[in-house]
Amino acid sequence: MSHPGIPSFNETNSAEMVAQRLLKARAGPLPRFLATVVDHLHQIVRETRPTASEWREAIAFLTEVGHASDEKRQEWVLLSDLLGVTALVEDINSRRPKGATPNTGRGPFYRPDAPRLPLGANLSLDGAGTPLVVSGLVTDLDGLPIAGATVETWQANSQGFYENQQPDLQPEFNLRGVFTTDEEGRFHYRTVKPAGYRVPDDGPVGHMLSRLNYPLNRPAHLHFLIRAENFETLTTQLFERGDPRLGEDALFGVKPELVGDFNRVSGKDPESWALDFTFVMVMARKGSRAA
Incomplete structure (x- = not known):
């Protein structure tokens, strides 16, 4: 028995019917966001036309991701990271x-309690690795x-x-520090050359993407978080020119402006390297993230 005025859910109107129910709620921007997600999700289903079995397999994967996530490991964040x-x-x-x-993501290994150090300090508390001297200049858009x-x-x-990641193998705060630029906007410190690494691949996200031969490696990089009064906070990473993994960063953090030259210091024995980079900040605007 049909009921006049009651629409029949079908492939053509499915997303619209769900959106109408969502948009009846007056709860800020969330209903409209979810309605957009539903619209795209239904479009994907219409385009790919999965069987019921294939859809249950997708649901099972998402369930695994949820089960693998806890206060120490966030598989959902990893999935978001690896899919860009x-x-x-x-x-x-x-x-x-x-x-x-440009900004990049902060990443999961940031600590807000790193020690404040004098310019020229050595971040390598265990002395393990090839020495690297990092020098930086922080300016505004006019070069001041x-x-x-x-x-x-x-x-x-x-x-x-x-x-x-290795609290039992590395000294606490190893390769971390907080500095203040001098009157010329410069800072410098000693450290060691970092190595690239493979993102966690022992969970459902890694297993799934590994089967697809999806890139899961990060090129070597240094993280920076720079704050200055009346300027937008800058969170970024620097990468070494020539690293073979620059074009396949698993987290899509590499940008041409963030590639620097790691130069061999001549006459140094043992091997030593140096990096000098200029960070350009922008004035804070209304509604932007200021320091």
Whole structure:
């Protein structure tokens, strides 16, 4: 028995019917966001036309991701990272004018309690690795130096592990530090060359993408978080020119403006390297992330 005025759910109107129910709610922007997600999800189903069995397999994968996530491991974040969604959200929310240093994701290994150190300090507390001297200049878009900027930095060691991944093998706060730029907007410190690494692949996300031969490696990089009064906070990473993995960064963090030259220091024995890089910040605008 049909009921006049009651629409019949079908392939053509499926997303619209769900959206109508969502948009009846008056709960801020969430209903409209979900309606957009539903629209795209239904479009994917219409285009790919999975069987019921294939859809149950997809649901089983998402269930595995949920079961693998806890306070110590976030498989959902890993999935977002590896599918480029995290990088896309960051790009949308941190548009910078031409000439400014671009933002990248902070990553999961940041610690907000790293020690404040004097310029020239050595971040390598265990001395393991090839020495690297890092020098930096922080300026505005006009090239004027920014004195008194706070520069936080952290990195993996020469085996590709962060200190908080190996609390029993590395000294606490190894390869981490906070510096303040001098009157000329400069900072410098000693460390070791970081190594690239493979993102966690022992969970459902890694297993699934490994079967597809999907790139799961990160090139070697250094993290920076720079704050200065009246400027937008800059969170970024620096990569070594010539690293063979630059074009396949698993987290899509590599941008041409973030590739630097790691130069061999001549006459040094043992081997030593140096990196000098200029970070360009932009003035804070209304609604932007200021320091």
